Amino acid sequence: MKSKEISKVVLKRLPSYLAYLKSLPDDASPYMSATGLANALGMGEVQVRKDLALVSSGGRPKIGYLRENLIEDISQFLGYDNTTDAILVGAGKLGQALLGYSGFAAYGLNILAAFDARPTTAAIDGKDIFSMDKLEGFCRSRKVLMAIITVPAEYAQEICDKLIACGIKGIWNFAPIHLDVPANILVQNENMATSLAVLSMHLQAQIKEKK
Amino acid sequence: MKSKEISKVVLKRLPSYLAYLKSLPDDASPYMSATGLANALGMGEVQVRKDLALVSSGGRPKIGYLRENLIEDISQFLGYDNTTDAILVGAGKLGQALLGYSGFAAYGLNILAAFDARPTTAAIDGKDIFSMDKLEGFCRSRKVLMAIITVPAEYAQEICDKLIACGIKGIWNFAPIHLDVPANILVQNENMATSLAVLSMHLQAQIKEKK
DNA sequence: TAGATTGTTAATCGATTAACAATC
DNA sequence: TAGATTGTTAATCGATTAACAATC
Numbered sequence A, B: 001m002k003s004k005e006i007s008k009v010v011l012k013r014l015p016s017y018l019a020y021l022k023s024l025p026d027d028a029s030p031y032m033s034a035t036g037l038a039n040a041l042g043m044g045e046v047q048v049r050k051d052l053a054l055v056s057s058g059g060r061p062k063i064g065y066l067r068e069n070l071i072e073d074i075s076q077f078l079g080y081d082n083t084t085d086a087i088l089v090g091a092g093k094l095g096q097a098l099l100g101y102s103g104f105a106a107y108g109l110n111i112l113a114a115f116d117a118r119p120t121t122a123a124i125d126g127k128d129i130f131s132m133d134k135l136e137g138f139c140r141s142r143k144v145l146m147a148i149i150t151v152p153a154e155y156a157q158e159i160c161d162k163l164i165a166c167g168i169k170g171i172w173n174f175a176p177i178h179l180d181v182p183a184n185i186l187v188q189n190e191n192m193a194t195s196l197a198v199l200s201m202h203l204q205a206q207i208k209e210k211k
Numbered sequence C, D: 001t002a003g004a005t006t007g008t009t010a011a012t013c014g015a016t017t018a019a020c021a022a023t024c
Helices: A008-023 A034-041 A045-055 A067-077 A093-100 A102-107 A132-142 A153-165 A192-210 B008-023 B034-041 B045-055 B067-077 B093-100 B102-107 B132-142 B153-165 B192-210
Strands: A084-089 A109-116 A127-131 A146-149 A170-173 A186-189 B084-089 B109-116 B127-131 B146-149 B170-173 B186-189
Touching (some): A008 A034, A008 A045, A008 A067, A008 B192, A034 A045, A045 A067, A084 A093, A084 B192, A093 A109, A093 B093, A102 A109, A109 A132, A132 A153, A146 A153, A153 A170, A170 B192, A186 B192, A192 B084, A192 B102, A192 B170, A192 B186, B008 B034, B008 B045, B045 B067, B084 B093, B084 B132, B093 B109, B102 B109, B127 B132, B132 B153, B153 B170
Parallel strands (some): A109 A127, A146 A170, A170 A186, B084 B109, B109 B127, B146 B170, B170 B186
16 A cells, blocks of 8 residues: 555545445455456446555456455555544434444444534433533543534534534534634535535436426 | 536535525625635635536626525526425435435425335324335326435345336435446435545544644 | 726646556 | 456546636
């Protein structure tokens, strides 16, 4: 694995490769070529090969990459091996769904607890839901760096500021609003409106075509 | 509004503009310049101006765009004006959260009902949850074009095939797996693993920096 | 008028794709 | 060996940014 700078677009493709490799049955060939991966995911084979070259220790001509190694290389590169602790703010429906989702463990994400202005439940799936005044103490003592925002849009910026003041460096934002943050803080927007826009355009085009 | 081809990257930025414009208080200036929008969202002003030129009927030099018009132009372009009916398959935690989320109406999305292999509840927020055998009849009779997949990864492809057979043209996929579909079907992946990868890399870099 | 802003044309940048030598 | 595949270098493509004339 080279420690070359990797661009965001490449980074975003890596999880797909990993998911596909992991989804293969145990009795499949232990080798996987860039060509095979590209075909399975409907991508260009050169693109896949270039991406893999950035994270992998190398494949063998005519054979491909050893699947096991490739999974390990990508996992390690993405930091799935060492878990990241996170907290969640806003224990509404979406917040509770994320809190109860066990699948995040596979991505190295561990949600420690949730915080809410008015907690309606004490815990979900063994994860405590605290009131907001416990936020700072918790983040400081557990040295949490990542937070998930699932509060309504109108409170998101305020919560965001508070989180940064608590030492949070990365924010996964589910609120449909732009968050203003200092340069060293990363906001990753899970923007449903964006996805819907793409889908909506496609459907409109389909309907027009029929006419 | 010109009917020029719009690229996917531009399309994905439009919802942010719209959200910001809508978030402004009523007593703010009725005009908004591309410069102002760019500053508020931390983007390049030329980029914003070019994007707006693609969807808007035009702004006035020195003044900017009439906010009201801009909101209408973007909304119309994104198809938020005429609602899209959709169904949801997989009424687990995430599915239920989406089913109960009232915010989609603002994006012109109307989830009609949900389907599940083993429904545990009859309805959520007034939306029925049916068993899978009702799927085809429902899609055909209501002429549904869009579906939301929130089933576990291992069932996603099977469900996807079934949906296409029912006439679905656009799929919003929350399952962390690549779906194989014909060319005329659009799959929009809400891939949480992708977001996590980006965040995870940022945090790793932050931690390294401190050393 | 002067200056902020629009809209457009040209230059730059980065990512994808094509071409090809090296390898097993 | 022949052919599939890797890995790299060069060409193409598209998107972003810079420059600038037009406008109110």
